[in-house]
Amino acid sequence: MNIFITFDYEIYFGENHGTVEKCIISPTAELIRISEKYDVRFCFFVDCGFILKLDEFRKIYPQLESDYKAITQQVEYLSKTGHDIQLHIHPHWEDSYYNGEKWVIDVKRYKLSDFNDSEIAAIVFRYKKVLTDITNKSVFVFRAGGWCLQPFSKLKNAFVENGINLDSSVFRNGFYSSEQYSYDFRNAPDKAIYKFENEPEVEIKNGFFTELPISSIKNSPLFFWKLFLLGRKNPYLHKPLGDGRAMAAPGYRKKLLTRVTNNPVSVDGYNASLLEKALCRLMKKKFEHMVVIGHPKALSRYSIQMLEQFVSENNRKHLFTTYSNSFSNKK
């Protein structure tokens, strides 16, 4: 099995966005520690819109200089040491700004498809360039912010023009819809990898794009009751390391607590307890690839322990790999 441990590298987008140090830098340092101890590499989907905004506003507010440096230096270090740095787009940064004290985050246009064609083209070009300027390596993989990449036909041209041909945002049977954000992967194929053309959830043989979906797992409400209760009972172990709050997702928590739901296999918080179980299921299905999502901000002390255990137990049996190592852009 090829195992891709992937992280969306970003702060929070709610009222309280948290600090760069607690949401990104220090939890990522823990990931670096694990990767060096076991000689494995991870994939980081970097929220480039934030780097662009930091760069813009550090010229007005010098207090942002340290955040800008910390992020760009950590991304450069990750890339130099063999981790994968790929494209994560949260286009709401276009409408957001720093007011001298905090980021004022406007999520009215949360999805890339909320922008017009020429704006989309410019965003994909500029956001990708931020990364290639830092890493000098090929950027060809996309992870949509908040899983919002539909309708993909609106994004397609910009991706073709910028050499993005692999997406890793879909998780099978995932479905959510609210005013700001929505995704629907209920019809996605039950496959570890497939090609697509206009919609990432529809397989097209010989399509231009490759989908390497995030592995999906079914959770009962009991799992989430446990997750929330453990967070209260033992916050030291189970509280997220990031110091912000997620943006509102109306109805989402209620759905998790009352219904069986399909969720991405994740290393965030208590979800990390399911890594081994998810791997077994995928092996039974004879899948070749396992893709795990995580967020440095949403890691807990518990999930870091679980990740370390998962890596140490499987490092010899399976291949922990990156998109660049497994699918590097054929030109």
Ligand SMILES: [Zn+2]
């Ligand atoms: Zn994100």
